[in-house]
Amino acid sequence: MHQHASAIIWTGNRGQGTASYRGYDRTWDIAVPGKPVIHCSNDPLLGGDPGKMNPEDLLLSALSACHMLWFLHYAADAAIVVTAYEDCPLGIAEAGPGGAGRFLGATLRPRITVAAGTDIAAAAAIHHRIPEVCFIARSVNFPVDHQPRFVIA
Known part of the structure; x- marks a missing residue:
């Protein structure tokens, strides 16, 4: 068993709390002891700050x-x-x-640099083996596709 802990701290109180729907910001911090704080907001389509991470960004990045x-x-x-690996995943x-949403799927698109002769x-x-063991992939309820590109170093 592993335990994972985090602290989510709402930072969007403009002084009146949630007295009105438009009277507060949808911002918060993720604070895990011993790690840098991550400043977050909700999706920009829902009025969030586009310069901050949102839950959808975090889920796709974790995957x-x-x-x-x-x-x-x-x-x-x-x-x-492997000498380099970068991914530009896309979530749909x-x-x-009423604003309820969900991920329909995600495509991982890694660009992987490998040694000559690979x-x-x-x-x-x-x-194809990774979905059997990846903690995050095993926890999501939407399909995850893989479209890797390989570069020979």
């Missing part, structure tokens, strides 16, 4: 990061030398009546 870490682990086990979401088919096959 991508978890996938990356497992890919690197399996690559090392398979003697596949919908908002329903078996690209073997490297690509790793992506």
Whole structure:
């Protein structure tokens, strides 16, 4: 068993609290002891600050990061030398009546630089193993697609 703890601190009280719907900001801080504070807001489509992370950004980033870490682990086990990895994941979401929303799916689009002589088919096959072990991928209820691109160093 692992425990994960966080503190979410609402920072959007303009002085009147929630006395009116438009009278407060949808901002908060994520504060985990010993780590930098992350200043957040809700989605800009819902009036949030576009310069701050929102829950959707954080979920998509967590999904991508978890996938990356497992890919690197399996690559090392398979003697596949990865020298760079970056991802620009794309999440597709919908908002329903009343503002209730959900992710419909996500596509991870990593650009992975590997050493010359790498078996690209073997490297690509790793992506199919990750959903079985990635904590975040196993926790979401929407499909996650993988479209890796490989670059030979």
